[in-house]
Amino acid sequence: MKKTILAASLLSVLSSTAFAATYQLTELPRHENSKNTFISDVNESGEVIGAASSLFNTAIDISYLDFESSELESLYSRYVSSLTSNEEATFTLEDIKNGAANTNADAHAFMIGALASYSGNADYQKINDRIGLIISANSADELTLFDIQATYADSLTRSVTNFPTAISDDGVIAAWGSSPYRQEVFTKEGEDDKTVFVRDWTSRGLVISPSGKRVTLEPGFDTYGGTSMVTDIVQLDSGNYIAVGSSSVSIPENSQESYDDNCDGIDELVSVCSWQLQRGSFYNTEAFQWELDNNLDVVGSQSLGLGIVREDDEKGAFNSLALATNKNGIAVGYSIVRNTDDDRIYAYEQAGYFKDGEFNRIHAHETYIQGGKAIDINNSDIVIGNYYEQGTSFNGQLVVRKQVGFYYDINSKTYEEIPAFFTGSKVTVRDINDKGQVVGQGEIEKNTSSPKYEAFLYEVGADKVTNINDLLPCRSEDGGEFPYTIAEATKITDSGFIYANATKTVERRDTLGQVMKDSDGDIEYEAVVVPVLLTPIAGGTIDECTPPEAEEYERQSASFGFLSFLALPLLWLRRRVS
Structure with missing residues (x-):
């Protein structure tokens, strides 16, 4: 079995590897100046992109x-x-x-x-507590998208959004983020001058080559700034690339009226008024595709479609979004959709795929409180995603009452729900490889006020999922409790390597990065998120642990064909927007 570059490097240089029953767990490098480190995507060569949150020492102006x-x-x-x-x-x-x-x-x-x-x-001042990362065998280094040097500190402004989303097989990174905020002075007659924070646009897609070349994927419509996002990128056999996401395509009538009525520059800067309006659904946005040549120059772009045709009296914003694509040129995601039976627009987005300029719904809903998103597609045209049912809690808050995973074969038009840890367990799928192996996370306990989630592994067509934590050892090498819980599996390669986000207990640190102590002077501890690599062990056997009494499901040995061959993987959004 081929090892990824990162896997081979880590196994040769790291001594902190824990040996699992059927998987060997290696903690990947964490970002040193933050609490949590996440994995967003990984290619077949083991090149990892991710993100960090809860940064230390953020500069205050x-x-x-x-x-x-x-x-x-x-x-x-x-x-x-x-x-x-x-x-x-x-x-x-x-x-x-x-x-x-x-x-x-x-x-x-x-x-x-x-x-x-x-x-x-x-x-x-605006602060965004998330940065992009490139994670290697030795370090987790910041990947700057659109941020700039601050004028008030020796650091970046930390005012931008940062979402590295995908990495192609040859190492081209796709991402999206916002422009940095800058200070402007607003002068109003009869009042003191006031400093305000403004930015040029809310979102831009970006691709970055391994050599560092950066190409911004501009929106198809950029009045008042416009918006574009890129969520996935694949290299075609021709050497060109396809990147997908979304772009602003027009301004709906309601948004334009709000802009004309309010953004006159009298009571506030026009840029401030525009920013406030764009914090909501200001643009009509559609799933979008950019084609780039082997030098990453954009050679074409187009809308992929929308699942609805606007009627004359509909003045609000419509949207669709592509979340992933494959080498066959089929993109998946979601769109606003109309019920053809009574011509009403569904309250929530509907999962589907984009092909030949059209949006194709995957599964018809029965009620208007149901929604869905298609998350990923492999090169055999098998789609995975989630359907959910919204509801209202006792205090009037919108809640997700039901969420299930599914897979859909475009060629055979077959739709199946993915099993869960128990009936009613909320599931989020993240990735599918070309072998039909699926990873994600699911709720592990019933009827709890604070739901707990753990990662699962599934094979298309099987009748159950496996908790990935069941494939790890019960104890650490020193005999103590195993220090990791796999909360979310974000990627499974065709070689069978699973990349995941795990929780681990470490010394608690404050916002300046200092270790915290209680009133008695004892060090405090907390759980943080760390990135991990799970490598299959040929000939391994499941470690029989005594499950905690609180668990609602039993640990089981897997019966899937691919596991036998190996001898026995957050809204947020693996590289996906959610």
Whole structure:
């Protein structure tokens, strides 16, 4: 069996590998300046892209802030009131004004929370707590998309969204993100000048070659900035590439009316007004495809289709999105759809595939509270995805009452639900390889207020799924409890390697990256997300563990054909938007 480049490198250089019963688990490098490291996608050569969240030492710009404003004073008062009787505030707003957020972790955390609470207010600095990564055998290094150097600190602005989504077999990375925020001054007659934060556009697709060449995939319609996203990329046999995602194609009548009525530049900058409107469904967006030559120059682009035809009285935004594509040129994703029986528009998106300029629904729904997304497609034209049913909780909040995985064979037109850990378990599928092996995550306990999810492995046509944690050892090499729980499997290669996001307990760190201690001076601990590689072990056998009493399902040895051959894998979105 062929080993991926990363797998071979890790097995030769890392000593922290844990040997599993049927899979050997290797923890991949984590990003050093954040709590959580995730895997987004992996190619057959083992080149890994991912993301990190909960960054340490995010720079705070205090130069524009009025520390006597009612907003900040109110937030600080609420912070003080939240402290327990044996706690005291370690900072004041005056301390932050004098730079305390750079050295006092409590002050830094307070400011991060304050800015998050004002994310919809253009008067405050914008911070996005997620960066892209390239994960090698030795390190997890930041992949910068559109961010720039900050003027107030020796760092990037950290004001952009960053979503590396896919990597082709020859190492071309697809991603999407936003433009950085910048400060502008708004002058209104009779009032003091005010600093506001604005940006040029909400989203752009980007492809990056192994040599570092960057090509922005521009939207088909860019009035007021426009938007484009790229979610997947494949290299064709010709050497060209197909990238898919979505693009703005027009502005619906309702959005244009809102812009014309409000964005006059009198009470606020036009750019601020436009930004506020674009935080909602401002554009008509459609699933989109870009074709690039072997030098990554765009040689063509086109809309892939929409599952609805607009009627004269429909003035709102319509959308579709492609989430993945294969070498046969078939893309999968979702679209807004109309029920042909009574001409009503479904409340939620419908799963389907895009072929020859048309959107094809995969599975007809019975009610208007059902929706779905097609997540991935292999080169045999087998699609995987999820269907869900929305509902309303007792307090009026929208909740997902049901979510099941499915696979669909385009050639035979057959649709099947993927089994779950138990009846009613909410399932999210992530990836399918060309052998028909599927990985994802599923809910493992019934009737709990805080659902728990673990990764599964499935083969198309089988009657059950396998919890990937059941294929790992019960104990670590030193005899202690096995330190990893595989929460989500994001990729399974054709060679059988599983790449996943696992939870692991580590020393707890504050927002400045300092190890935290309790009142007795003892180190505190917390669970974080770490990237892992699972390598099949020829001749391995399942380690028979005594399952916890709380488990609702039994550990079972797998009976799938491919497992016998090997002798016995978040909204968020593997490389997928969700």
